[in-house]
Amino acid sequence: MTAPQPPGYDDVFLGASTAVPLPADGRVVRELTYVHFTVLLDPARRLAVAxxxxxxxxxxxELDRSDDWRLDPRVDADEQVGADVYAANDLDRGHLVRRSDPVWGAPEVAEQANSDTFVYPNAAPQAAQFNQSMELWLGLEDYLLTHADTYDTKLSVFTAPVLAADDPPYRGVGIPRLFWKVAAWATGPEPGGEPQLAATGYVLDQTPQLDDIDLPDDGTRQVGDPPPLGPYRTFQVPITDIATLTGLDLGPLVAADRLLVPASTGVGPRDRWNRLHTTAEIRL
Known part of the structure; x- marks a missing residue:
């Protein structure tokens, strides 16, 4: 008898519908549900698309880390990046769903959620320095949860690498240069009305650090050229730009964006990205 699957991410958790973004091109993904979160795995890239x-x-x-990283037996081993990619190098298993985020509810539920975050489909290769030193990136949920506390103390967060066609290959896997995050919460509701959705989007780049782990040059960047975004820079970006970068359908999150920017008038989208040095610079 097949064990029941955990319900995973709840689309109506905020009171306003917010689904996990799907690829707009209809590519095949594997939906993997865990306690309080869901991973959409791209089996061709072997990494999460969302x-x-x-x-x-x-x-x-607050629970202790387990660090019991393991493959998810529900999908073939050759459809997920496993331990071999992280062995004897400077790559970390970077959590996509942050370990502490789904750890809530009854004790046994929280314990299972904590364990569930240590499956390889919930990881992506990150340069060790990137993963360990980005307090701003890792602390975004805490900051936004504090903001959302004014309303409902609830947050839904979507995170994944940007799976670009020209990501540098390493041990049979394209190593992502960029990571994206969208956080959503509910405001209101107005008297007699429905909760209103609010959202903010972010991008972080690890391109400069990939050179330090001896990834082969993919030929797209000459030695000495500046990286696209610079080392470890975090940006608040229009959510519509994340949709363009990733090819995902971000649905109502685009209209809920709190970052108000003028429509592009021939200027590259990155010119309207808001570089963040502290959470105080986030536009809500």
Whole structure:
């Protein structure tokens, strides 16, 4: 008898419908549900194309790390990046759904959620320095949850690497240069009305650090050229730009974006990205 699957990410957790973004081109993905989160795995790239997690700030629990990384037996091993890619190098298993985010609810539920985050479909290769030193990137959920506390102490967060066609190959896997994140929460509701969705989007780049782990040159960048975004720079970006970068259908998240920017008038989209040095610079 097949064990029941955890329900995963809840589309109506915020009261306003927010689904995990699907590829707009209809490419095949594997939907993997866990406690309070879902991973959409691209079997061709062996990495997640999107993840979604529900965070209930009023019920969060502090639990120890397990670090028991493992393959998900529900999909073939050759459809997910496993331990071999991370062995004897400077790559970290970078959590996509942050370990602490789904760890809420009853003790046994929180324990399972904590364990669930250590499956390889919920990881992406990150340069070790990138993963360990980006307090701003890793702290975005905390900051936004505090903001959302004014309303409902609930947050839904979507995160994944940008799976670009020219990502540098390493041990049979394209190593992502960029990572994206969209956080959503509900405001209101107005008297007699429905909750209103609010969202913000972010991009972070690890391009400069990939050179430090001896990835082969993919020929697209000459030695000495500046990286596209610079080292470890975090940007708040229009969510519509994330849709363009990723090829994902971000649905109502685009209209809910709190970053107001003028329509592009022939200027590259990155020229309207808001570089962040601290959370105080986030536009909400």
């Amino acid at each position: 993840t979604g997690v529900n965070i209930d700030g009023a019920q969060l629990r």
